[in-house]
Amino acid sequence: MEFSSVDTMWVLIGAALVFFMQAGFAMVETGFTRAKNAGNIVMKNLMDFSIGTPTYWLVGFGIMFGTNNAINGLIGNFDFMVRGNYDDTFPTMALLIFQTVFCATAATIVSGAMAERTKFSAYCIYSFLISALVYPISGHWIWGGGWLGELGFHDFAGSTTVHMVGGVASLVGAAIVGPRIGKYSEKGESRAIPGHSLTLGALGVFILWFCWFGFNGASTVSMTGDNIVSASKIFVTTNLAAATAAVFTMFITWIRYKKPDVSMTLNGALAGLVAITAGCDAVSPFGAFIIGIVASFVIVFGIEFVDKVLKVDDPVGAIGVHGLAGAAGTILTGIFALPGSQEDPSLFGLAYGGGFKMVGIQALGVVAVAAWVAVTMGIVFTLIKKSKIGLRVAPAEEIAGMDITEHNIESSYADFMISTAVADSKFKDSEPVPSNVAIPVVNNSKPGAKMTKITIITNQNKLTRLHTALDSIGITGLTVTNVLGHGMQKGHTEYYRGTPVTIKLLPKVQIDIIVCKIPPQTVIDTIKKVLYTGNIGDGKIFVSDIENVVKVRTGEQGYDALQDNE
Amino acid sequence: MEFSSVDTMWVLIGAALVFFMQAGFAMVETGFTRAKNAGNIVMKNLMDFSIGTPTYWLVGFGIMFGTNNAINGLIGNFDFMVRGNYDDTFPTMALLIFQTVFCATAATIVSGAMAERTKFSAYCIYSFLISALVYPISGHWIWGGGWLGELGFHDFAGSTTVHMVGGVASLVGAAIVGPRIGKYSEKGESRAIPGHSLTLGALGVFILWFCWFGFNGASTVSMTGDNIVSASKIFVTTNLAAATAAVFTMFITWIRYKKPDVSMTLNGALAGLVAITAGCDAVSPFGAFIIGIVASFVIVFGIEFVDKVLKVDDPVGAIGVHGLAGAAGTILTGIFALPGSQEDPSLFGLAYGGGFKMVGIQALGVVAVAAWVAVTMGIVFTLIKKSKIGLRVAPAEEIAGMDITEHNIESSYADFMISTAVADSKFKDSEPVPSNVAIPVVNNSKPGAKMTKITIITNQNKLTRLHTALDSIGITGLTVTNVLGHGMQKGHTEYYRGTPVTIKLLPKVQIDIIVCKIPPQTVIDTIKKVLYTGNIGDGKIFVSDIENVVKVRTGEQGYDALQDNE
Amino acid sequence: MEFSSVDTMWVLIGAALVFFMQAGFAMVETGFTRAKNAGNIVMKNLMDFSIGTPTYWLVGFGIMFGTNNAINGLIGNFDFMVRGNYDDTFPTMALLIFQTVFCATAATIVSGAMAERTKFSAYCIYSFLISALVYPISGHWIWGGGWLGELGFHDFAGSTTVHMVGGVASLVGAAIVGPRIGKYSEKGESRAIPGHSLTLGALGVFILWFCWFGFNGASTVSMTGDNIVSASKIFVTTNLAAATAAVFTMFITWIRYKKPDVSMTLNGALAGLVAITAGCDAVSPFGAFIIGIVASFVIVFGIEFVDKVLKVDDPVGAIGVHGLAGAAGTILTGIFALPGSQEDPSLFGLAYGGGFKMVGIQALGVVAVAAWVAVTMGIVFTLIKKSKIGLRVAPAEEIAGMDITEHNIESSYADFMISTAVADSKFKDSEPVPSNVAIPVVNNSKPGAKMTKITIITNQNKLTRLHTALDSIGITGLTVTNVLGHGMQKGHTEYYRGTPVTIKLLPKVQIDIIVCKIPPQTVIDTIKKVLYTGNIGDGKIFVSDIENVVKVRTGEQGYDALQDNE
Secondary structure: OOOOOOHHHHHHHHHHHHHHHHHHHHHHHHHOOOOOHHHHHHHHHHHHHHHHHHHHHHHHHHHHHHOOOOOOOOOOOOOOOOOOOOOOOOOHHHHHHHHHHHHHHHHHHHHHHHHOEOOOHHHHHHHHHHHHHHHHHHHHOOOOOOOOHHHHHOOOOHHHHHHHHHHHHHHHHHHOOOOOOOOOOOOOEOOOOOOOOOHHHHHHHHHHHHHHHHHHHHHOOOOOOHHHHHHHHHHHHHHHHHHHHHOOOOOOOOHHHHHOOHHHHHHHHHHHHHHHHHHOOOOHHHHHHHHHHHHHHHHHHHHHHHHOOOOOOOOOOOOHHHHHHHHHHHHHHHHHHOOOOOOOOOOOOOOOOOOOHHHHHHEEEEEEEHHHHHHHHHHHHHHHHOOOOOOOOHHHHHHHHHHHHHHHHHHOOOOOOOOOOOOOOOOOOOOOOOOOOOOOOEEEOOOOOOOOEEEEEOOOOHHHHHHHHHOOOOOEEEEEEEEEEEEOOOOOOEOOOOOEEEEEOOEEEEEEEOOOOOOOHHHHHHHHHHHHOOOOOOOOEEEEOOEEEEEOOOOOOOOHHOOOOO | OOOOOHHHHHHHHHHHHHHHHHHHHHHHHHHHEEEEEEEHHHHHHHHHHHHHHHHHHHHHHHHOOOOOOOOOOOOOHHHHHHHHOOOOOOHHHHHHHHHHHHHHHHHHHHHHHHHOEHHHHHHHHHHHHHHHHHHHHHHHHHOOOOOHHHEEEEEEEEOHHHHHHHHHHHHHHHHHHOOOOOOOOOOOOOOOOOOHHHHHOOOOOOOOHHHHHHHHHHOOOOOOOOOHHHHHHHHHHHHHHHHHHHHHHHHHHHHHHHOOOOOHHHHHHHHHHHHHHOOOOOOOHHHHHHHHHHHHHHHHHHHHHHHOOOOOOOOOOHHHHHHHHHHHHHHHHHOOOOOOOOOOOOOOHHHHHHOOHHHHHHHHHHHHHHHHHHHHHHHOOOOOHHHHOEEOHHHHHHHHHHHHHHOOOOOOOOOOOOOOOOOOOOOOOOOOOOOHHHHOOOOOOOOOOOEEEEEEEHHHHHHHHHHHHHHOOOOOEEEEEEEEEEOOOOOOOEEEEEEEOOOOOEEEEEEEEEEEEOOOOHHHHHHHHHOOOOOOOOOOOEEEEEEEEEOOOOOOOOOHOOOOOO | OOOHHHHHHHHHHHHHHHHHHHHHHHHHHHOOOHHHHHHHHHHHHHHHHHHHHHHHHHHHHHHHHHOOOOOOOOOOOOHHHOOOOOOOOOHHHHHHHHHHHHHHHEEEEEEEEOOOOOOOOHHHHHHHHHHHHHHHHHHHHHOOOOOHHOOOOOOOOOOOHHHHHHHHHHHHHHHHHHOOOOOOOOOOOOOOOOOOHHHHHHHHHHHHHHHHHHHHHHOOOOOOOOHHHHHHHHHHHHHHHHHHHHHHHHHHHHHOOOOOOHHHHHHHHHHHHHHHHOOOOOOOHHHHHHHHHHHHHHHHHHHHHHHHHHHOOEEEHHHHHHHHHHHOOOOOOOHHHHOOOOOOOOOOOOOOOHHHHHHHHHHHHHHHOHHHHHHHHHHHHHHHOOOOOOEEHHHHHHHHHHHHHOOOOOOOOOOOOOOOOOOOOOOOOOOOOOOOOOOOOOOOOOOOEEEEEEEEEEEHHHHHHHHHHHHHHHOOOEEEEEEEEOOOOOOOOEEEEEEEOOOOHHHHHHHEEOOOOOOOHHHHHHHHHOOOOOOOOOOEEEEEOOOEEOOOOOOOOOHHHOOOOO
């Protein structure tokens, strides 16, 4: 058999890039959720791929691409361990790896929507079922020679086949598992639950965008003949739709929420990518531009709809990005497909005078696949929920965080700040505990002098000015602690992804000073001068008594111990 | 038309890699700046690419590569939406995407140099103008058939065309926007402002280095004939210059600063990459080695020069890396270009006996492009600064951080440490807040009464319930601190990678309350009801005396200062 | 000379991917170690590649692939700066860059195993020696035409040549440098030292897996003829072994440790990748599946063996992942190699009836290479240890962290939480000043058993010793808070990128203790003994009164509530 070098290389490089999407999903999902679940979410991302790979090889691939059976239009022929041949221009193994990484993408989408409360064991089970059956069967309809593909349904790289399958499974799963504790108020108002690293979330989006060039571009599965032109155009349409969707999402959020929303704009870029995936080969760059614009509206209003109307809690926006933008992109392909872009010349976009034939087939495909996934995954999630395994962790586990309860990780960032917390009790070094060193002891020369502790709680941005002012009156010793707090100022309202956030506890700094020589009133007056604006949130000052102070280096106590500080 | 499979594939893979540089820039820029601006900087990185993509498609590409006009040497022909044909060996769409990602690289460089104080709206505007006009016009001179290219100016992959354009725009922009608050002392001494994640910064550098193989390697835009050899050599020269520059930067910093400086060495690697970009095809590996060494001196002394002599505040070193190393690399190409490496056989490096002809042309190109960018961007930045929009945020916004002021993000790491801060006030679980918490509140107080501080140390997952319960008895002011501690519960044993972990100090929260009107015993009873389970680890309550409290906003003291809290 | 476009492109893309492994290693190693060493570990990752690149070009490559000398089977011919020709289907420069990145992989493995206590200068020296001599010589035996390759030893992409070389060097190095302070108890029990970012560690694993498609796939160094099929199969076997190993590692840890262990499962995926590397071209997908299963057992029990039996401290599991799984994978190739997969038709796997010939050769190769590396690196590490340079930092430096002691980085996350710590002392605004109000003095006397709060503020690296000392006098309850502060020690000056940094507020810990039965003076004397060095920065002790303490679990108050604490 004579295979094509360039076609095979193109498919393999594409497979590597689509694999790397797992890293992108892992970063997006962990960045947009809370630190207490960080280890759990990366573990889920790792395991859906790791479980999906052997599953798809053993079972799924045959169901999707196997051809020799009676009900070929609905389900492929079982081909245990992929022993058949499926292509002439490149080896079957190249097709297998390429399709494996696509299958894993569908499975991994669900982990984000159901994050922070879904049991790990339940997750493993339904990931297995998506890879083994749900994805391969609807995949067979479209790409495996099944009835939808025969009808002329056009889903080039998988807006429906991959993304909407993941998105619909997300919707059903997130609805059945229920919202996270605290997501909706008693009145049913949605509350934002900010994630723990916007930077990792953004990194994930950049990784996904990068990999999408493989996802869409390599879906030509060829780099010869017309596919040279096709692949080049796909790179342009894919990139243009993503960029345009990001720009328009930014503007929409700027208008709706008064400020450009970072995380929604990141979702907007992904929505553009998902939406262009179905028709990236069939539309013009101008078509991609329009699809990008539509995707931006779909994502902003779609995420708000899911969150506020359906009241389905989707921590990362997966339902909007993959489900809604996937469906929209598939249908838009029926509107913007260029004449001559389809095998059947009667099929082309409504916008070019193609009438409702193609757009109808596209809509039919969307509905059929959505129904298939909703029903099957609805059954799967319900069965898991009712079984001994259960779909959701206990409330106390959810509050404590899934890292500790599901994986025995005290924290995914255990060492982050306190780097000596786990160290050696038998520690020996060149500075041993001085057992026989004479420590100078100086008696307090003014035993009657009262010492006072002054504690200030105020906003972080006042710290430097306060420090400088205290310095100017002779106080140079102080201790600063990051705290959360509020007094009168009971949180302020802001918008996060269109949802009002009431953060009851605000970040503050606590500054502790001990004074003796300098009169406390002088210190308090100075602090007040620096902090006063007349607005709520100026801060409070607490005064209390200190019995003694010891300076370790000199052994001085009381008044003397403080003389370098004030 | 018969295109080349391998040439097209090479260009497309290169385009994907150069796109991924955006992730590298985002990580470098956010890692080397402060946490309070993390969301803002990734948003800028996202938007320069997203704005640049449609802009370059609509306008910029035509200006850079369009050929049919009268002043062809200075500016290309406008080609709205890129409808012309520009190459014979691969589709125009492949050229478009490849050039789009190069254009975006030039634009994104500026965001780092002007980080932490430049308005987001201003950023969007000048990013648009760089992509639409500034970059395409000087790009036309060099790569689009313009006068510099005709002269024999050699800038293979863009040390000048891309990097120096970004670097000069950075210098002009950073100078006009002015240094960050606190960057220079009153005496004008430079102060370091460390970033918030050296690890993300390093990740960014590794990503950039990886992508540079696409940036330089795929700039052959061909993988046939002599370009096979050329591309292979480019991989070697690119890598060798980067590695050598990193090694020498390390040694220089080791000598100058006594210890090997990590962030400067990371910059050194990037400087080597920028410097080799102009001549990566024309010099030998040995030439690349020398260029890497020169780049290391340029970066260390260049960054110090910009920082201490010019007193231009460049948080990430972009002016040095892209501007100075870009200029140096372009000129060094005139010194180390091998005989026969240029179309015009009379052009080759000074070091090989080529005289000053080539190095003179290289220097001319550097000066011309630098002047073009300095003048046009100087005008752009000045106009924005004088307009209603403004170039810089207000001092108070800068100190508060641009995440909150520009994007309404409380923190890009909102959840990082205190994972229960935003949780449910209607929280229901198997341990509900005791409904019999209706403890009679007796006003034992009057102005001048005793004030008491109550400190609770307990598990983090009790925070929300405690907060709710305290609220219900009228206490709304409190301060929360993350602490490590243990009392009776001397750590518990868990397994980490099969090893028992004894964490002696467990994460806890400390809650401080000051009461006056409400009797301390009432508060203590309430706390006990909420925290009590009968298990070890329920927590402790500490009671101490407070002499006075001052509310800064109102000047109230003692009893009065606490009335909104209780 | 007529080179192949596709072969060259395949090799170059592979080289770029294998380069990117450096990012993966950097993230895995920094994520699995402590924050105080984060900058040091990424610097080591950067420098092993940066030192290795020119070294391999100048010396290593010739030793590995040079052919024209008398002892050709043992060592290649020196070829300074790689001037010879080494291949017919692609340029020598393509081979050079491909082999350079493989060499760097071997070197970088060691940094993880010896992390958190190895001197940076020592690291640079042995990295140089690995790249110059150790790796090239055993590499010559296998891939450079040497005696092992001649025997029929099959190590397709480097389970032994690359990974086991790194793994054995890790074992020898980690054993000679000794365990980190605190890793083993006095009784020799292993203790876990959790890292500072599981998410970055997971990102690193995803990056490595992605790059492994280049590592194994591009090791065909050809994409023509049979290699089209071979490369496609390699993608499948590589991916399948990794996924299977991850799944089985998860199950093994679930059974052994009761919960699925995230970091061990991440190591499991890497072990699968390392193990399949030797035979990825020679085994069937089913063979890869079995190799993945074996790798999962090797990694779990191997890491436990190294940790608990050998008592070698390997913070990231490099010895298990690269050493043990590398050896296992090489030998398993002798069991599962398909008939006809080797040049010599008599060589194929034991499982297919090939007898012990091939598996014997594989085992011989493993033993020979392991011995070579163990002896040479044993000498290298011992010489460095005995030299003036030294292999390990001082205990005090290790406890303080290598970022500050080796690189003058106060913290790699200096700005992370306290974003205003370095700001402007000359900041002026227009906020008005409030009027003064007299503060009433509140006197209060309290009855009952006296309880005293003792607050210590000192350096973080004193925490463990203080904790131990307080334990020894009966105080077991305490609370630790990370604070910023200074007294006499008003910041110290360090250099960051050539700029003096004056950090006025230094990271400190605050420790709070409440005592009742134990006399406060006893506690203070103990604290003074532990903290005293006579240098500025020893810390301060504050003593104040506590009115009451309540233990929630028992309801005890005052004296009684403290009895388990003191």
